[in-house]
Amino acid sequence: MRIVKIFSVVAVLLVLATVAVAEGGQVLLNAAGATFPYPIYSKWFDQYHHAHSNVQINYQSIGSGGGIRQLLDKTVDFGASDGPMSDEQLKTATVPILHFPTVLGAAIPSYNVAGVKGDLNFTPEALAGIFLGKVTKWNDPAIASANPGVKLPGDDIVVVHRSDGSGTSYIWTDYLSKVSPEWQQKVGKATSVNWPVGLGGKGNEGVSALIQQTPGSLGYIELIYAIQNHLPYGKVKNSSGAFVKADLASVSEAAAAASKSMPDDFRVSITNPEGKGAYPIASFTWLLIPAKFTDTAKRDIVKDFLKWMMTDGQNSCEALSYAKLPKEVVAKEMKAISKIE
Amino acid sequence: MATTPNAATPADFAWSPRALLRRLRSADEIAHLITLIAAATLLLITVLLVYQLWILSAEARTKFGWSFFVTRTWDPVAGQFGALPFIYGTLVTSAVALVLAVPLGVGGAIFLAELAPPKLSSSLTFVSDLLAAVPSVIYGLLGVFLLVPIMRTTVQPALKRSLGFLPLFQGPAYGIGFLTAGIVLAIMIVPFVLSVSREVLLAVARDQREAALALGATKWESTWKVVVPAARIGIFGSVFLALARALGETMAVTMVIGNNPRISASLFSPGYSIAAVLANEFSEATGNLYLSALIELGLVLFLLTFVLNGLARLLILVTTKRGSGVLPT
Numbered sequence: 001m002r003i004v005k006i007f008s009v010v011a012v013l014l015v016l017a018t019v020a021v022a023e024g025g026q027v028l029l030n031a032a033g034a035t036f037p038y039p040i041y042s043k044w045f046d047q048y049h050h051a052h053s054n055v056q057i058n059y060q061s062i063g064s065g066g067g068i069r070q071l072l073d074k075t076v077d078f079g080a081s082d083g084p085m086s087d088e089q090l091k092t093a094t095v096p097i098l099h100f101p102t103v104l105g106a107a108i109p110s111y112n113v114a115g116v117k118g119d120l121n122f123t124p125e126a127l128a129g130i131f132l133g134k135v136t137k138w139n140d141p142a143i144a145s146a147n148p149g150v151k152l153p154g155d156d157i158v159v160v161h162r163s164d165g166s167g168t169s170y171i172w173t174d175y176l177s178k179v180s181p182e183w184q185q186k187v188g189k190a191t192s193v194n195w196p197v198g199l200g201g202k203g204n205e206g207v208s209a210l211i212q213q214t215p216g217s218l219g220y221i222e223l224i225y226a227i228q229n230h231l232p233y234g235k236v237k238n239s240s241g242a243f244v245k246a247d248l249a250s251v252s253e254a255a256a257a258a259s260k261s262m263p264d265d266f267r268v269s270i271t272n273p274e275g276k277g278a279y280p281i282a283s284f285t286w287l288l289i290p291a292k293f294t295d296t297a298k299r300d301i302v303k304d305f306l307k308w309m310m311t312d313g314q315n316s317c318e319a320l321s322y323a324k325l326p327k328e329v330v331a332k333e334m335k336a337i338s339k340i341e
Numbered sequence: 342m343a344t345t346p347n348a349a350t351p352a353d354f355a356w357s358p359r360a361l362l363r364r365l366r367s368a369d370e371i372a373h374l375i376t377l378i379a380a381a382t383l384l385l386i387t388v389l390l391v392y393q394l395w396i397l398s399a400e401a402r403t404k405f406g407w408s409f410f411v412t413r414t415w416d417p418v419a420g421q422f423g424a425l426p427f428i429y430g431t432l433v434t435s436a437v438a439l440v441l442a443v444p445l446g447v448g449g450a451i452f453l454a455e456l457a458p459p460k461l462s463s464s465l466t467f468v469s470d471l472l473a474a475v476p477s478v479i480y481g482l483l484g485v486f487l488l489v490p491i492m493r494t495t496v497q498p499a500l501k502r503s504l505g506f507l508p509l510f511q512g513p514a515y516g517i518g519f520l521t522a523g524i525v526l527a528i529m530i531v532p533f534v535l536s537v538s539r540e541v542l543l544a545v546a547r548d549q550r551e552a553a554l555a556l557g558a559t560k561w562e563s564t565w566k567v568v569v570p571a572a573r574i575g576i577f578g579s580v581f582l583a584l585a586r587a588l589g590e591t592m593a594v595t596m597v598i599g600n601n602p603r604i605s606a607s608l609f610s611p612g613y614s615i616a617a618v619l620a621n622e623f624s625e626a627t628g629n630l631y632l633s634a635l636i637e638l639g640l641v642l643f644l645l646t647f648v649l650n651g652l653a654r655l656l657i658l659v660t661t662k663r664g665s666g667v668l669p670t
Contacts, residue, residue: 063624069632089627158515163600163617165625188418191625199515199611200600202621209485213493214515 025054027297032060033067033080036105036167036222037285040322041080044313048305055301064167064191071097071288077298079288082167083191084267096291098340099266100306100333101284104323106223106251107172108233108281112211113138114153120234121146121243124272124280127236128180130157130218132187133197138216146237153216160210160219163200165191168222171283175271220281223251224321238280239272248323250279256326266333282323292341299340306337391643398637400630409637415602417622422634424641426602430519430612431645434594435587437523437608438530443580445527446534450576453535454542455564466539473532481596484525489516489597492524497609512607515599520608522598526590530583537582541575542568574657581653588646591616615642 038061045057062070064081071079072093084099109122126142129135135142139152162169173189187193199214201207204225211217223246226233235243244250257275262268272280289306293299310330317324325333401409401422412423449469453462493516500510545568553563569576599611600621615638626632 065623065625065627068627083627086627156513163595164621165623190418191627192417192622194414194416194418194421195601198601199517200613200621202595202600206485206596210517213485213490 027055027301029055029057029078029298029301030060030076031057031067031078031080031287032062032070032076033288034064034082034167034285035061036082037080037103037322040103040317040320043316043320044309047313047316048308051308052301052304055305057305063165065165068288071290077293078290078302080286081288082283082285083170084269084286085288093290098289098291098336099286100289100336101255101266101325101329102287102309103285103317103325104251104255104282105167105171105285106246106254106279106282106323107168107175107220108223108226108246109218109236110208110211110221110226110231110233111218112213112215114155114215116150116152118150119232119245120150121237122234123237124175124179128176128183131159131161131176131196131198132180132183133159146243155216158214158217159195159198160201160207160214160217161195161198162204162207162220163202166203167191167283167285168204168220169193171271171281172220174269174283175281178269178272223247227321236280238276238278239274240276240278242276244277244279246279246281248318248321250277251282251323252326254278254280254282255284255323256328259326259328259332262329262332264336266336289340291339303337303340307334310334391640394636394640394643398633398640400633401637402633404630405634405637409634410641413602413604415618417626417628417631420628420630422631422637424615424638426604427613427615427618427638428641428645429604430598430602431588431614431616431642433519433608433612434522434526434598434614435584437520438526438587439580439584441524441527442531442534442583446531446579446583447538447576449531449535450538450542450579451564451569454539455568456560462539466536469532469535472528473536477529477590477593478596480525480529481593484521484593484597485517488521488525492516492521508606509608512605512609514609515611517597517599518607518609518611519598522594522612522614523608525593525597526587529590529593530587533583533586534579537579538572538576541572541579544575545571574661577653577657581650584649584653585646588642588649589616591620595620615639615645 038059041059041061045059049056059080064083067076067079067081068085068089070076072089074094080102082105085097090097109120109127111120113120120143123142123146126135126140126146129140129142136157137154138157139154144150144152161172170189170191173183173187173193176187177184177189187196198219199210201210201219204222207219208221208225208229208231211219211221221231221233225231227247233246235245237243253275254270254273257273257278258268258270266284266286268284270282270284287306289302293302310325310333314324314330405412405422409422409424410428411425412421413425414421414423415426416422449465453465457465493514497510497514497516497520501514504510549567549571550563553567554560558566594614595617598614598617600613600617601611602613602618603610605612619635619638623632623635626635
């Protein structure tokens with residue numbers, strides 16, 4: 001009985017405390033969505049909280065799909081997603097939803113081939129062929145012709161892909177859809193697809209564990225994970241014909257190249273862009289912001305946060321291995337902020 | 342006829358509030374009520390669960406109907422969903438797990454309950470209970486980093502050499518797949534079989550053992566021919582508990598099964614289980630049909646558990662006719 005009493009007293013105090021805080025000009029914003037940008041988002045929300053002690057932004061990295069659902073159900077103030085919302089999803093929203101690119105992500109081909117030390121070159125045709133299950137040996141001409149001087153074994157290729165729905169899979173399949181009509185028609189692009197071949201690993205860590213353990217394997221991994229864990233990975237041929245190794249600069253360049261044709265709603269795929277130094281398998285990740293807020297205090301904070309995120313906030317990107325937004329995109333987004341009412 | 346409170350008929354007694362209060366005051370009725378509420382809550386949770394799964398899976402159920410159970414395609418892009426590869430994977434991994442875990446668990450339980458010195462028995466039981474408390478993700482990680490390389494380099498080639506004529510042990514050895522998932526599951530469920538079976542064996546009446554020994558049976562004969570049959574139903578119970586756990590296991594399975602919705606006779610082949618695909622795809626599932634298909638998979642898993650449990654009970658019924666066990670489940 002006593003314990004129950006203590007509990008109820010504590011509960012009442014907690015409720016009173018939250019009410020008091022809320023009355024003291026505190027604003028709590030709830031957001032949910034993509035897991036890939038979670039490290040930078042939590043850093044941003046923390047930095048923003050330090051600069052504006054009355055604002056607390058609570059972000060739950062439950063996955064892009066969950067973020068979109070919660071936004072449509074209005075259980076969060078804004079969402080986040082690694083893939084843009086589809087037209088049908090936007091139609092079901094009661095309030096128009098705006099996309100704001102925040103940072104860039106990329107997927108890289110990682111492999112484990114006996115006797116190969118340096119970076120392998122991959123053409124779009126080779127990658128599509130391997131993931132379609134048509135190129136099955138490492139010494140296939142599709143791979144060998146792009147790697148003169150490298151002695152490739154005749155081992156079977158073991159394809160490894162993500163088993164969990166993920167933005168990384170979205171980028172990878174979006175790229176394959178663009179470079180291979182057959183992939184586009186047979187498989188398509190999504191956070192989870194019906195993979196023609198291969199083993200599924202859970203998360204970047206699952207895929208990289210499978211690659212390290214399985215001789216002859218090839219899989220795709222999120223760039224940041226590969227950089228932070230010093231995983232070796234290959235170069236990919238871009239639309240200008242150059243073999244480019246993914247890094248923060250080449251990923252930002254892909255975004256800059258694509259920004260010329262950026263639509264006003266920012267729902268754009270930047271895989272396989274033009275530009276000599278652009279890495280072709282990259283994508284934005286987006287914040288999903290309702291165009292109308294009933295709570296003006298929340299609206300003003302969201303607008304201020306977006307401005308801050310695109311200016312000061314971008315400086316935190318590289319320390320966490322995220323590629324920054326190119327300045328053309330920032331300029332365009334700054335204008336779009338005024339659409340939030 | 343004058344009715345006084347003292348002369349109330351049983352029916353009056355139950356319905357008059359004052360009488361009800363009096364009945365409640367006695368501890369029996371309160372205990373009855375509390376335990377009834379506990380049991381009813383359990384039933385309510387189950388009913389609510391099924392109801393929710395049923396409602397939320399409406400879109401997929403109307404679109405695919407019964408073909409959901411026999412379709413092999415799982416294509417989120419094209420909106421084609423079928424449960425067959427996942428049902429297959431769930432059943433195969435659970436079957437492998439049971440084949441490995443039941444002899445190990447029951448054998449261990451017989452040793453601990455009947456043959457081992459009491460000190461050794463209690464400490465080994467403690468160790469086995471510890472195993473049951475290890476989080477499943479730990480088993481999954483051990484599976485990926487320890488078991489998978491051993492399977493690929495040693496176990497699978499050896500099986501191929503010795504039993505390769507069976508379709509079960511053919512095809513490329515990736516290290517991950519049905520067999521590895523089944524082995525990890527077996528390790529996870531052995532403690533359940535062992536703990537419960539041991540308790541059941543210990544609960545067999547002392548008289549029965551003594552009677553067997555008095556008739557001239559050896560220690561092993563009394564154990565195998567008297568004690569184990571007497572505890573049979575309880576041992577079955579432990580196996581069903583373990584099976585339920587194997588059917589629903591998520592994390593450890595998804596880490597070693599290969600996550601490929603494929604139906605293959607080979608145990609070396611990568612596959613997929615219902616629980617694993619739910620864990621993998623639920624958080625990123627967009628689109629109502631996709632989501633409701635995943636929820637229908639949850640319903641299928643529930644149904645699968647239900648059917649297997651029913652079959653198990655039938656098995657008990659059939660075997661019990663030939664002799665009576667001491668412990669009902």
